[in-house]
Amino acid sequence: MRVATVDGLVTLFYDGSKEPFNPDLDQEWTNAYYNNFENKDNWEEWNLSDECKRYWKERQSWQQIIIEDGETDIPKQTFQRCKNIQRVVMANTIVRIGEHAFDGCKCLAFIKWSINLEVIENGAFMVCDLISVFIPPRCREIRMAAFRDNYKLTLFHVPQNVQLGPFLLSSTKLMRDSHFELDECGNCNNHTDEENNWIKNINTDEKYSLHRACSSYQPLQEIIDAIIRQQGLRSFAIKNEMGITPSRYLKENPYADIQEMDIIRDYILKMMGEGE
Incomplete structure (x- = not known):
């Protein structure tokens, strides 16, 4: 492991040569935290x-x-409670993220996922600051409460064949704005199968074809162009049941190089007979 400043951020390069998490020292800090709860912000004392x-x-x-x-x-628990982490960039060799690996990273707002990611374990990204999540297509399992308590989380796109655990998105904006009845903790009780089916199918209705194209892991302009040539630019104004428009997905997706104005410009040129 080494530390350097990259893009103005103190950056840890994790290579597995040393594990950042020490369970004994973490337990010492946790015990002290509960013994000093009224003075919890001044841990140096x-x-x-x-x-x-x-x-x-x-x-x-x-x-x-x-x-x-x-x-x-x-x-x-590798980076559990590292509350100042803002960004995580994963090499494409990562296939598994362990339990509570980034739990409590309260400033974490951006993740570049490994394209080969297969499993996200329990509570891996609890209590982070994520607004949008676009899970890679090879992911096959996301376990219990992996993204719960990301209070601002609005966009969540997963592959159809992924297995989802319970309480996955409890206490997120996405669930608060849904049609489900939630308990005081933000959990959708007794609705696990229905809830998970809903999460995977927010944009599967035929009228949301542009939403599906824009919310894919890596949106393709040729697919989007074909849809708007068929449906017209009005398709950008169609909101899904969460009140989200297709262009919102493009803006929030960190892997989308496509700009809405480029699509509109291309569409208009084709309509005028000046495009390809």
Whole structure:
């Protein structure tokens, strides 16, 4: 592991040579946290060992994590409660993200996923600051509560064949704005199958064909062009049941190089006979 400044962010390059998470030091900090709850923001004043203070200070310094090529797993709790991490960039060799690997990363707003990601384990991204999530097409399982308590999470796109665990999106904006009845904790009780089916099928209605194209993992302009030539530019104004328009997906998808105005310009040129 090494640390450097990249794009103005203190960046940890994770190569698996050393595990950032130390369970003994983490337990020491956790015990002190509950013993000093009324003074929880001033952890440097707690009765902690010097080693624990160095450990915690280092974890709070990281603002960006780059997972280097060759790593296949991010072990459980690796970056748990590293509250200042804003961005995570994964090499395409990552296939599994362990339990609570990024739980409590309250500033985490951007993730570049591994295209080969297969499994996201329990609570992996609880209590982060994600607004949009576009899961890669090879992912086959997302386990319990993996994205719960991302209060701003509005867009969530997953492959049709992915297996979803319960309470996946509890206490997110997406679920709060849904038709489901939620308990006081934001959970959709007794609706697991119905809830997960809804999550996977928000944009499957035929009238949402442009939504599906724009919300795919890597939207293709030729597919989008074909749809708007058939449906016209009005298709950009059609909102799905969550009140989201197709262009919103393009703006929020970190993998979309397509710009709505480029599509409109291309469409108009074709209508005028000046396009290809």
